[in-house]
Amino acid sequence: xxxxxxxxxxxxxxxxxxxxxxxxxxxxxxxxxxxxxxxxxxxxxxxxxxxxxxxxxxxxxxxxxxxxxxxxxxxxxxxxxxxxxxxxxxxxxxxxxxxxxxxxxxxxxxxxxxxxxxxxxxxxxxxxxxxxxxxxxxxxxxxxxxxxxxxxxxxxxxxxxxxxxxxxxxxxxxxxxxxxxxxxx
Numbered sequence: 001x002x003x004x005x006x007x008x009x010x011x012x013x014x015x016x017x018x019x020x021x022x023x024x025x026x027x028x029x030x031x032x033x034x035x036x037x038x039x040x041x042x043x044x045x046x047x048x049x050x051x052x053x054x055x056x057x058x059x060x061x062x063x064x065x066x067x068x069x070x071x072x073x074x075x076x077x078x079x080x081x082x083x084x085x086x087x088x089x090x091x092x093x094x095x096x097x098x099x100x101x102x103x104x105x106x107x108x109x110x111x112x113x114x115x116x117x118x119x120x121x122x123x124x125x126x127x128x129x130x131x132x133x134x135x136x137x138x139x140x141x142x143x144x145x146x147x148x149x150x151x152x153x154x155x156x157x158x159x160x161x162x163x164x165x166x167x168x169x170x171x172x173x174x175x176x177x178x179x180x181x182x183x184x185x
Contacts, residue, residue, distance in 0.1 A: 002173040003035040006129065009169035012051060016140075016162050026067070028081075030055035035170060042117075047085040047098065053078060072145055078105045086110075093117075098134060104143040111136050113166070128172040136164050 015025045030052035037045035053075040058064050068075045085100040098113040118131030139160050 001037060001039070003037055003130065003170040004173060005031070005033050005035075006169040006171050007031075009129075011165075011167045013165045013167075014162050015165070024058060024063075026056060026058040028052065028055045029057055042096065043088045043090050045085070045088050047083065047100065049083040051081040051083075053081055074105060083111070102138070102143075104145070107143045109138075109142050111138060113164075123171075130170045130172070132166075132168045132170065134164075134166040134168075138162050138164065 010031075011027055012031055013025060013027045015023050028051045031049060033047065033049040035045065035047050053073045054068060056064060056067055056073065056075075058067065067073060070077070073081075082103045083100050084103075085098055087099045089097040089099065091097070094117045096115045096117075098115050100111060100113070101108045102111045113134040113136045115132055115134045118133065120128055120130045123129055140162050141160055
């Protein structure tokens with residue numbers, strides 16, 4: 001069964017340490033996905049997400065411009081980030097692990113997302129929505145995101161660990177009846 005992201009009720013965020021003492025949060029405003037999931041067999045789900053790298057927003061335009069530059073995401077050369085699932089592992093009724101490959105700057109590495117299922121609800125418009133949240137941590141150096149500045153007090157301006165938080169509301173797509181095949185004689 002196909003599901004699509006409800007963009008008005010979903011968010012992909014990431015955060016990193018700044019000066020070792022604070023956390024800077026960012027998000028991507030444009031992303032799409034193809035999700036195929038069987039409610040009776042969640043471990044057979046497949047997830048394919050495309051994120052528009054230029055949609056990065058931190059709330060500070062100079063920082064946004066720097067993060068989009070060749071020092072970091074290099075959005076002109078690498079316009080998207082992608083995630084493609086490889087398997088799903090169920091821990092209990094609401095928790096699981098989503099294994100997949102994350103591609104940033106044409107470098108693909110395996111990642112594991114801890115996923116929590118928040119349930120389903122019928123909407124006032126007759127559709128069915130399902131909620132999920134997921135989290136993982138990655139080391140930015142694994143994707144050759146190496147720009148940094150040493151601090152005179154020790155440490156680095158930007159932390160190597162990036163925390164990714166995802167909140168998704170998915171909308172179940174109505175299956176269309178298949179048309180009968182006709183053969184012209």
